[in-house]
Amino acid sequence: MKLNYYLVALLFLFSLGMSAQESVGPTSTGMLQGPTYVPSLAEQMRNGSFVPAEDNSNDKGHPKRRLGNRVVPGKGTPETFVDPKVALQENTELRRNRAPLLTFETTTSAATPSDPTGAVGPNHYVAAWNTSFRIFDKSGNPLTNAASLATLFPGNAIGDPIVFYDAAADRFVITEFDSSPNGFNVAVCQGPDPVNDGWYIYTTGFGTGSFPDYTKFSVWADTYMVTANIGSSNRVFAIERNEMLNGDPSQFVALPLPGLVTSGFYSPQAFHTTGASLAPDGTPAPIVYLQDDAWAGVSDDHLKIWNATIDWVTPSNSSMSSAQIIDASDNLTDFISVFDGGSFSNLDQPGGPDIDAMQATIMNQAQYRRFGTHNSVVFNFVVDVVPAAGQGANEKAGIRWYELRQTADGQPWTIFQEGTYTSPTGNKDAFAGSMAMNANGDIGMGYTTVSDTEMIAIQYTGRLAGDPLDVMTIAEDLIGQSVANNTNLRYADYTHLTVDPSDNTFWHVSEYFNPNRRDIVGHFQLTPPGPDDIGVTAITAPVDGGTYTSNEDITVTISNFGSNDITNPDVQYTIDAGAPVIEAYSGTITAGTSETFTFATQADLSSNGTFEIEAKTNLTGDTNTNNDATMITVTGTLGVNDVPVSDAKLIVTTLPNNQFDISMKTGFDQIMSISVYNSLGQVVAFNNLQKDGDGYNYHLDMSYAAAGVYLVKMGDERTGTFQTSKIIVK
Known part of the structure; x- marks a missing residue:
């Protein structure tokens, strides 16, 4: 019995030790400095205390994304790995959405890089970049001049701002990091109007140790959570939200992330509440x-999720929990998040240095929302979807994204959907994602x-709640196209x-180049399908690069996006915006399906030039005409190795008195040229020929020419497709 009691005691002590390892306490606690009060921007503009944004076009920025990514050569997911989520996305039929509702630039003189951030509220859009910010109405009109961060933080505009909108409180918050001491500063608007309401200002009041690189903020219950890349100390911070909203003194808590492994640079994200429904006070904050x-x-x-339990009374x-691990046993698909051995020089552009893909980063933000039956969070990071190409060769960046769900507060998180998104047009990298x-x-x-052929462009995509899982279903659409290359890898x-x-x-x-470094905002809406909604989603014939005739089939895919079956819809095509060919699809296209249709009227593409072909549906009462049409550009070729000229035989028959009959049988039916060259390469005879029956025939009289060897060349001048033969003049 004594032995049994002894074993029980040992097991009890062991269990206490295990419990102690399951969570860790704070590394520090204390008070933020402040608050101080800063008048509204409107008041500052009236009284002359407003600090305008500085010209920082030559500023290289603070050393964010330092501590380069360290990887173990040869370790990890093999380069032969094929991500099955890529094929799933690439085989998804995409639904075209309407164009952006609005685009506008927020700054035209930014540092390298510009650190674009911004948030929308009921009546305003607040944008910030590097060391400045500006407030706009929701039509993109500026309501203030561009302001230095020193307007909010007197004497301090060190930079790297983050803007967020606290929907539950109807307040905007603007932050920056600090280096005296290392930490961060927070400005909380006193009311819902960021132009006419004043601001509560809080400064660090404590040291973060290392410089708080890449600081990110999130709203969670009664707390604002802060993460940063601060080296080996790997701490996260909580600051007292409710007191900051009231302009009262605010506490902070610093907590480590037990079991965190990094590659040098790292950027975890605390879940950020999107919407006005907050988790109850005291609910652990996930990171x-x-x-x-x-x-x-x-x-x-794998993914790691920690839970920070913040006790503002004591x-x-x-405490910070040990991490929940989500790995292959939880249906997580392997990924390769390393580019170029961890280097920050990764993605090709048409000119200039390779661009930082921002690897090893949960991109801003991990956005959390509460529903009646569950809680959801969505986030993303960049992955290499063509690793076998080798470092710096043909790597291709894609975006691995997740929606995790939990059934109730405090329950484990599970993968609800997981996707790897790649750009559907061209062989382009897709990276720098942000989602909600x-x-x-x-x-x-x-x-x-x-x-390597297309400059930086800002795009958007998305999916509706009822769409198939694991894929984005909205076709890529453009917010802003650069007209110049990035001159810096950052x-x-x-x-x-x-x-x-x-x-x-x-x-x-986001950031683009027009032609200098600028930030651009795109406002877009995902449009759900209506009851009657069809469109042409693909033109599958003709294919680009063929040798076209006067009787080319035009074949299209018609998709029914709506909830009603559609019978006998009209479909049309045009060539180079010419007269439309309109025909009726005979039959019913069931809701949610696609059908192939070939027009009875063929197209004459025999000139084998470049053609712009548009096909569209003409459905009366279509609830979304933005997705009706598809356009392709095709170019016919008659290259050296193409039928029909290159396969045709040039026949030369020598007759008496230096006479020659020259003929070529071919399917080509345009104007053919014939040229005769002497040994010096000079043209001594030239003519254009019309087709005669099934070929071209020409009688060449060389009785006037000097004796020697001549070259005869017959073919198509436009495409440079010819057949040649030598003749001898005696």
Whole structure:
């Protein structure tokens, strides 16, 4: 019995030790400095204390994204890995959405990079970049001049701002990091109007140790959560939200992330509440980060989620849990988040240095929303979807994104859907994503594309709540196209998409070049299908690069996006915006399906030039005409190795008195030229020929020419397609 009691005691002590390892306490607690009061921007503009934005076009910015990514060569997911989520996305039929509702630039003189951030509220859009900010109405009109961050933080405009809208409080918050001491500063608007209401200002009041690189903020219950890239100390911070909203002294808590593995640079994200429904006070705040098996100390690809329990009555009782691990056993698909061995020089552009893909980063923000039956969070990070191409060769960036769900507060998170998004047009990289879910459950995502032939462009995509899981279903649409290349490898550092609390639309801000570095906002809406909604989603014939005739089939795919079956709809095509060919599809296209249709009237493309072909549906009462039409550009070829000229035989028959009959049988039926060259390469005879029957015939009289060897060339001058033969003049 004594032995049994002894074993029980040992087991009890062991269980206490295990419990102690399950969570850790704060590394520090204390008070923020402040608050101080700063008058409204309107008042500052009236009294002359407003600090205008500085010209920072030559500013290289602070050393964000420092501590380069360290990986173990040869370790991790093999380069032969094929991400099955890529094929799923690429085989998804995309639904065209309406064009952006609005685009506007927020700054035209930015540092390198510009650190674009912004948030939308009921009546305003607040944009910030590097060391400045500006407030706009929701038509994109500026309501203030561009302001230095020193307007809010007197004497301090060190930079790297983050803007967020606290929907539950109807307040805007603007932050920046600080270096005296290392920490961060927070400005909380005193009311819902960021132009006419004053601001409560809080400064660090404590040291974060290392410089708080890449600081990110989130709204959670009674807390604002803060993450940063601060080296080996890997701490996150909580600050007292309710007191800051009231302009009262605010406490802070610093907590480590137990079991975190990094590759040097790292950027976890605390879940940010999107919408006015907050988790109850005291609900643990989740923090998420990826773990790549190419990093030392990581055995398999997975996600880690920690929970920070903050006790504002007794802050020293606050704790950080051990991490929940989501891996292959939870249906997580492997990923390769490493580019170029961890280098920050990654993605090709048409000119200039390779661009930082922003690897090892949960992109801003991990956006959380509460529903009646569950809680959801969406987030993303960049992955290499063509790793076998090798470093710096033909790597292709895609966006791995997740929606995690939990059935109730405090329950484990599970993967509801997981996707890998690639740009559907051209061989472009897709990266720098930012995503959010609106109150309908629709997901919007803004992102950047670039390739060795296409300059940086800002795009958006998305999916509706009822769409097939694991894929974006909205076709890529353009917010802004660069007209110049990035002259620096650093790009944006982060981007920012937020949900409009008024109408569930999306606002995305990012960086492009027009021609200098600028920030652009795109406001877009995901349109659900109506009852009667069809469109042409593809033109499958003719294909580009063929040798065309006067009788080419035009074949299209007609998709029914709506909820009603559609019978006998009219479809049309045009060539180079010419007269439309209109025919009726005979039959019924069931809701949610697609059908193939070939027009009875063929197209004459025999000139084999370049043609712009548009096909569209003409449905009376179509509820969304934005997705009716598809256009392609095709170019016919008659290259050296193409039928019919190159396969035709040039026949030369020598007759008496230096006479020659020259003929060519071919399917080509345009104007053919014939040229005769002497040994010096000079043209001694030339003529254009019309087709005669099944070929071209020409009688060449060389009785006037000097004796020697001549070259006869017959073919198509436009495409440079010829057949040649030698003749001898005696």
